[in-house]
Amino acid sequence: ARDLVAALPAGALLLAGSSRPIRDLEAYADARADITVIGNRGVSGIDGLISTTLGASLTHDGPAFALLGDLAMLHDHGGLLLGPGELRPDVTLVVADNDGGGIFSLLPPADQPGFDRIFGTPHGLDLAAVAVAAGWECTVLDRAADLPPALAGHGPRVVLARTRREQTAALHRQLQQDVSAALEAQGP
Numbered sequence: 001a002r003d004l005v006a007a008l009p010a011g012a013l014l015l016a017g018s019s020r021p022i023r024d025l026e027a028y029a030d031a032r033a034d035i036t037v038i039g040n041r042g043v044s045g046i047d048g049l050i051s052t053t054l055g056a057s058l059t060h061d062g063p064a065f066a067l068l069g070d071l072a073m074l075h076d077h078g079g080l081l082l083g084p085g086e087l088r089p090d091v092t093l094v095v096a097d098n099d100g101g102g103i104f105s106l107l108p109p110a111d112q113p114g115f116d117r118i119f120g121t122p123h124g125l126d127l128a129a130v131a132v133a134a135g136w137e138c139t140v141l142d143r144a145a146d147l148p149p150a151l152a153g154h155g156p157r158v159v160l161a162r163t164r165r166e167q168t169a170a171l172h173r174q175l176q177q178d179v180s181a182a183l184e185a186q187g188p
Contacts, residue, residue, distance in 0.1 A: 001021065001024035001025045001027075001028050001029050001067060002024075002028040002029045002030070003144050003147050003148075004029070004065070004067055004094055004147060004151075005025065005029035005030060005032060005035070006029075006030065007147055007148040007151050008032070008035050008065060008151070009062070009063060010034040010035070011034065011035070011061070011062035011063075012035045012036070012062055012063050012064070012065055013035070013036045013038065013056060013057065013060040013062060013063070013064040013065065014035055014036070014037045014038070014064075014065045014066070014067065015037075015038050015039065015040065015049060015052060015053045015056065015064070015065070015066040015067070015068075016037055016038070016039045016066075016067060017046065017049050017066060017067050017068035017069055017072050018039070018040070018041065018045035018046050018049070018072065019045060019046060019069055019071075019072070019101065019103050020069055020096070020101075020102055020103045021067040021068060021069060021072075021096065022039060023103075024067075025037070025067065036060070038052075038056060040052040046068075046069065046071055046072035046075050047072075047075045047076060048075075048076050048079070049066060049068055049072045049073075049075075049076055050066070050068070050072075050073065050076040050077070050079030050080060050093065051076055051079035053065075053066040053091055053093065054079060054082075054089055054091060054156075057089040057090065057091045058087065058089055062090075063090045063091075063092065063154070063155070064089065064090060064091045064092070064155075065091070065092045065093075065094060065151070066091070066092075066093045066094065067094050067096070068093055068094070068095050068096070069095070069096050069098070069101065069102070070095055070096065070097040070098060070099065070100070070123070070127055071100065071101050071121065071123070072095075073093065073095050073127060073130070073158075074123060074125070074127075074130075077130055077134070080130070080131065080134035080135075080136055080156075081134050081135075082134075082135065082156065088155075088156055089155065089156060090154045090155050090156075091155040091156045091157075092151060092155045092156075092157050092158075092159060093131075093136075093155075093157070093158045093159070094147075094151075094159045094161065095127060095158060095159070095160050095161065096161050096163055097127050097160050097161065097162045097163065098162075098163045098164060099122045099123060099124065100116075100121045100122040100123060101119065101121050102163075104119035105119075105166070106173070107119075127158070127160055128140055128158070128160055131157075131158040131160075135156075136155075136156050136157055136158050137155070137156070137157035137158070138157065138158045138159075138160060139157065139158070139159050139160070140160045140162065141159060141160065141161045141162070142162075144161075147159070147161070
């Protein structure tokens with residue numbers, strides 16, 4: 001989230017996906033007055049985000065981006081289908097692919113048997129293949145440093161950042177502990 005916002009060109013539109021993406025943007029990204037950030041709420045919070053990004057991009061003068069989780073991409077993968085003769089908007093979907101939902105991995109019961117199957121909802125799908133099958137260019141990132149060059153160019157395209165839920169949850173816990181320790185060190 002932090003690296004994406006830092007790499008966006010001035011004048012960009014960014015749709016903040018629901019769940020972990022919008023929380024990470026709020027917690028870790030620097031505010032920028034030269035980009036427009038929008039969000040969308042649906043029944044589950046993650047439905048229709050690709051379609052919303054595409055629609056918003058058609059009214060925006062400049063490139064459009066979305067930060068989504070993999071489940072949000074799957075919920076609206078039909079939005080990837082741009083028919084013959086349809087506009088090809090300059091849209092880049094940056095998708096955090098951790099093979100399911102990761103937000104609940106931060107809860108205390110995350111280490112209980114069966115937790116992952118119910119709350120992690122692993123899908124086991126190749127999201128790059130989903131994007132390519134719909135006619136979108138797709139780049140798979142191996143590391144955060146590869147993000148800025150992957151954002152160069154024009155869409156429609158998908159940039160997949162493959163992550164591991166366990167590592168992401170551990171990183172979030174460590175960041176929370178570090179912030180708590182820093183605040184305690186400052187005193188009342």
